[in-house]
Structures are given as C-alpha cells and as structure tokens.
Amino acid sequence: MAQHKTRILLVDDEPGVLEVCAETLEGIASSVSTARDGLAAMELLRTETFDLIVSDLRMPGMGGLDLIKAAGTLAPDTDVIVLTGYGGIESAVECVKLGAVNYLLKPFKLEALREAVCKALEERSLRVKRNSYGTLAQMLALKDAMNGHEDSKSLIKQFLGQVKSAFSPDGIAFFIKGVKDLESGPQVLIGPYFRDNPGVRSWFETLSASIAAKGRPILIEGQLLREAFGNGNGHAAVPTSAIGVPVEGQNGPRGAVVALRAGNTVAYGLDELKLLTLFAAHASLCFESNQACAKLKSVNGEIVFSLVHAVEAKDTYTRGHSERVSRYATKLARFLGLSEAEVELVRVAGVLHDIGKIGVPDSILNKQGPLVSQELPAMRQHPTIARTILGKVESLSDVLPIVYHHHERVDGNGYPDGLSGEEIPFLARLVSVVDGFEAMTSDRAYHKARSVDDARTILRKGAGSQWDAELVNAWLQLLDAPGEN
Incomplete structure (x- = not known):
C-alpha cells in the first residue's frame, strides 16, 4: 500500500539495521531518511518534515524516549514507532503514553515492521482526511441525537450514548480539558469498566492527553495492552483492544474519547477507528457551534442589559x-x-x-x-x-x-x-x-x-x-x- 509523498525517518545506532529497514520501507514511503542517534534525528527535524519516525529506544546520546519528548515540541504532527529489546518493554509502553503510536520488539520480522508502519500511516491519514469520509447511517443517528442540545453536558451525554450504541465497548471514557459546567469533572465515564479499574483509567488518561495534544487517532492492539496491564494483574478483564480519537474545541484541543473492549470480545480494527474519528469530528463541530452560540448570546445579553442600566441612569x-x-x-x-x-x-x-x-x-x-x-x-x-x-x-x-x-x-x-x-x-x-x-x-x-x-x-x-x-x-x-x- 504505497503512500503518496510519505516521508519516513529511521533512527538507530546500528548501521545494518538502518540499511535493512530502509530497504524494507522503500516501497511504502516516497522518501526514507536515516539518522544514527536522537541528536542527529533532531537536526533533520529542524529542517525537514516527516510523517513518521521509526526509532530505536536505546541509543547513545539521545535515546528514543528523549527523542519523542523533543519531537513533541519540534515536530508535533510527526508520529513515532519505537524499537526495543525485551528488556525495554516498560520503557516502550511509557513511550506510547507519551505519544508513540506503536512499538516493536527486537528482533522483529521485516513483515512486522511493514505492517506496523502501514498501520501508523493509515491512522495518520485519518487525522488528515477525517472530514472527507462519506455519510454513514451512524453519523445520521449521531447528528439527530446531538441536534437541539444547547449545553455541554447534554451534548456530551448524547455523543457518548451514540458511541456506546455504535461501538459496543466494555468501557468509554471522555477525558476533557477546561470544561467548567460538568459535575463529573475532567472525566465522563460510561459503563463500569473504567470506574472499577482505576489503574486502567489513569493509564488511558495519560494517553488521552497525548491524543488531544497531537490530534492523533490511535488503535491500540492487544500486545501493547497485555504488556501494560499483564494477563490479569488484579483486573476482571484485561483490555484486548482500544480506540482513541481527539475531540476539538473552539480554542484548541478539548479532550479525547476512548472506547475499549476486554475479555474475549472481538478486537477493534481500523474501520472502527475511522468511524469513531468521524463521530468525534462531528461532535467537535457541535461543541464549537455550542460555544460560539453561547458567546454570542452572552454578548447580546451584555449589550441589552447595559441598556437597562442606561434607562435607570435616566x-x-x-x-x-x-x-x-x-x-x-x-x-x-x-x-x-x-x-x-x-x-x-x-x-x-x-x-x-x-x-x-x-x-x-x-x-x-x-x-x-x-x-x-x-x-x-x-x-x-x-x-x-x-x-x-x-x-x-x-x-x-x-x-x-x-x-x-x-x-x-x-x-x-x-x-x-x-x-x-x-x-x-x-x-x-x-x-x-x-x-x-x-x-x-x-x-x-x-x-x-x-x-x-x-x-x-x-x-x-x-x-x-x-x-x-x-x-x-x-x-x-x-x-x-x-x-x-
């Protein structure tokens, strides 16, 4: 699945790994550049634009973890996949929480690298084109459900109700920034899963901050979730897959919505991620419209009530x-x-x-x-x-x-x-x-x-x-x- 004008940056301190990976990805990207460590990668990021970085986690100088942090400021729209040995699994999971879209364990098969890169680029295309998909029956239902609701609390309730209906999740969480009129505070939870598993909720809250900040939809598969939460670890059912997408506000990122499945349920795929991205895009428009109307009403009210004071001054x-x-x-x-x-x-x-x-x-x-x-x-x-x-x-x-x-x-x-x-x-x-x-x-x-x-x-x-x-x-x-x- 060749990507038009797609640019990838490979970062690894092993020349042999760089060479083999570059050859593997040539058919996927229009351009593949390489760097021997994080510092060299940062020099390239200052002058060039990349769609995806594939970086080793442990390197001399600047490692993969520091590269993700630095790239978040220098190139916030660039996605990252980290490569690590078995001993670096915990660090790899931490990278995902900071914004990496996936990780691969060394030694890995080249086909696994191709699949991970294709998946990351597909997720990226959702972010770029999320407003261009055709109308679906679920979108019409969402539109009807959200129309006519004038306050944020009602809009969010209708939005999450439609997500629940369309995606059959074991848990839904909407992690919100700067919403003052909700009694529930910075989290709105649907279903008992997140409430009963505070560790899972905390992990996804951190992840959602990255989703919201970078505007990146993400599909989280079973391997990463098993490494993050173990095969039991005190949880009734370990998450087996999750999808998360940003929800925009009038003045920047508003938050992110996450839906997950646990136990033996069918895992989410890219089709569900596409649809949730559409849901969130429509919800973003509703929230922005709501905020704009509220602001206009406030301005109108201030003007009219100032006339009342003018009358009383007479x-x-x-x-x-x-x-x-x-x-x-x-x-x-x-x-x-x-x-x-x-x-x-x-x-x-x-x-x-x-x-x-x-x-x-x-x-x-x-x-x-x-x-x-x-x-x-x-x-x-x-x-x-x-x-x-x-x-x-x-x-x-x-x-x-x-x-x-x-x-x-x-x-x-x-x-x-x-x-x-x-x-x-x-x-x-x-x-x-x-x-x-x-x-x-x-x-x-x-x-x-x-x-x-x-x-x-x-x-x-x-x-x-x-x-x-x-x-x-x-x-x-x-x-x-x-x-x-």
Whole structure:
C-alpha cells in the first residue's frame, strides 16, 4: 500500500539495521531518511518534515524516549514507532503514553515492521482526511441525537450514548480539558469498566492527553495492552483492544474519547477507528457551534442589559426597579410551580420590561406628579420601543411578548394593543402584577412609597379589572408566607 509523498525517518545506532529497514520501507514511503542517534534525528527535524519516525529506544546520546519528548515540541504532527529489546518493554509502553503510536520488539520480522508502519500511516491519514469520509447511517443517528442540545453536558451525554450504541465497548471514557459546567469533572465515564479499574483509567488518561495534544487517532492492539496491564494483574478483564480519537474545541484541543473492549470480545480494527474519528469530528463541530452560540448570546445579553442600566441612569427613582421586578416575578413563578424554562423567561423579562423607557423624554420620565393626557402617549410608547430593541436579538424572542404586553389590562383598557383576559400572554399578566406591586411600594417621581398593606388593598381592588385575579391572589398568598414580608 504505497503512500503518496510519505516521508519516513529511521533512527538507530546500528548501521545494518538502518540499511535493512530502509530497504524494507522503500516501497511504502516516497522518501526514507536515516539518522544514527536522537541528536542527529533532531537536526533533520529542524529542517525537514516527516510523517513518521521509526526509532530505536536505546541509543547513545539521545535515546528514543528523549527523542519523542523533543519531537513533541519540534515536530508535533510527526508520529513515532519505537524499537526495543525485551528488556525495554516498560520503557516502550511509557513511550506510547507519551505519544508513540506503536512499538516493536527486537528482533522483529521485516513483515512486522511493514505492517506496523502501514498501520501508523493509515491512522495518520485519518487525522488528515477525517472530514472527507462519506455519510454513514451512524453519523445520521449521531447528528439527530446531538441536534437541539444547547449545553455541554447534554451534548456530551448524547455523543457518548451514540458511541456506546455504535461501538459496543466494555468501557468509554471522555477525558476533557477546561470544561467548567460538568459535575463529573475532567472525566465522563460510561459503563463500569473504567470506574472499577482505576489503574486502567489513569493509564488511558495519560494517553488521552497525548491524543488531544497531537490530534492523533490511535488503535491500540492487544500486545501493547497485555504488556501494560499483564494477563490479569488484579483486573476482571484485561483490555484486548482500544480506540482513541481527539475531540476539538473552539480554542484548541478539548479532550479525547476512548472506547475499549476486554475479555474475549472481538478486537477493534481500523474501520472502527475511522468511524469513531468521524463521530468525534462531528461532535467537535457541535461543541464549537455550542460555544460560539453561547458567546454570542452572552454578548447580546451584555449589550441589552447595559441598556437597562442606561434607562435607570435616566430615572434615579426607578434604579433597582427592574431587578426587584425580576426577583418578585421569579418567586411568583416558582410559587405557582411553573417550569424552569418559564421561571427563566420571567426572570429575564423582569429585568428588561422597562427597557423601552430609554426612548421616553427625560422631562416625562422624571416629571414630578401625574402625567397629563398629552404626555401619556409618549410614555405608553415604551413597550413598542422595547419591541424594536429586543426584536433584533433572536435569543430573546420568547421574552419579547412578556415585555411588550406587560401593561395590558384584563378588562381590555391597557396598552399597547388593548388585549383583554386570556388574550394577554400568561407570563405578561404575571409580570404585570409584581410590576404594579413594586411600583406602589417604591418611591417614584410622582408618589412616595406606599405601605405593603396599602399595596395589597389596591391589588385586591384591581383584581379582575387591571390584573389577573388568580395571579393577584397567588401573589398575596406568597406575601403572607413566612419570611416574605
């Protein structure tokens, strides 16, 4: 399986080994270079680019272990296979944890070298072309499962659920970098295997750091896993094969997902590695989209809420009014047993309900005493102004009706549209009750704060005409609750 424009670097202090290996790999790579030790290899890496390094582990000067560490900085996209004698197995396994893709024990058959190199180059091609594979049924299922989920926790749950369904693993682990909104911390585990075998989990966590950092999918076969964990070593079932792929984030590597099989189950192959790579690529896009949307919403929110503060800067009497209405509306919504989504809507609507007053002239907004008939139309424009402002923010589309209709009256004599009864959105009726209560019990330009008892009396008189009677009763019951008054 010849590779187009593939470059391999062989590193060994034995000239005979270099010569034989170079001849063996000539038909696989378009170019095979050699170096007698790690230092010479580093000189080549500073001026040339290679797809794969095949390096002896023990050499004078710089050995294979140090070469992997140095190459990780100088040539992070270059894969490494290490060669070692039987006495260096533990070091070879350590090399894999540091980022080597495989190792071979000396003496090895040349065919085994060819197979290991072909496997490493095939894995590398996945990294380079992982977005070019055709659509598969499993990918459609993954897409459907992840669509519509807006938080990282739900996205990861759906992603790993689809991995479990498609790959039938004995254990799945998602090792995550820099995710703050997950209760589970830096690891998300599916199935009991990783939880019951902390040594295995720790080993794969180290490996996953390398997978994430280098963006390298990897197939780990039985020989390496047996050397790493023994043929029992206290584990119920030693891993027999594993696949691991990186999952990207908006600002660089996000982490890596690993699926493994243990016991007598069928080992994973390159086909499964290809599919998991596709899964991870799609998940990466979902995570990036989620982060971008969250950032955009945050920016939109900051802009809109800065306008709220601008309104309060115009009218010192209403400073803090919006926050109090938001707090009251949230309490009433929870008291009524509304859903968390509805609670969040009234919380945001409470903060934003008077944002349209930014377009009301200061002379009217801060007038001492009641407004005359000629001034009322300007004041009553503020819900329409709010609709114009908030209508530009897609994420606030569900909040908009609450803000726009919070001055409607159930008897139809309110504004801006003169709606009545249940024509008025329920959450707008809710905000109207607590908005009226807060306005009555606070100092305003046109009146001093009334007592809570006076406000109760006014609410009762207006129940069924200005305000929804059931919501007024609920608010008064809430005020009577211990600690609320």
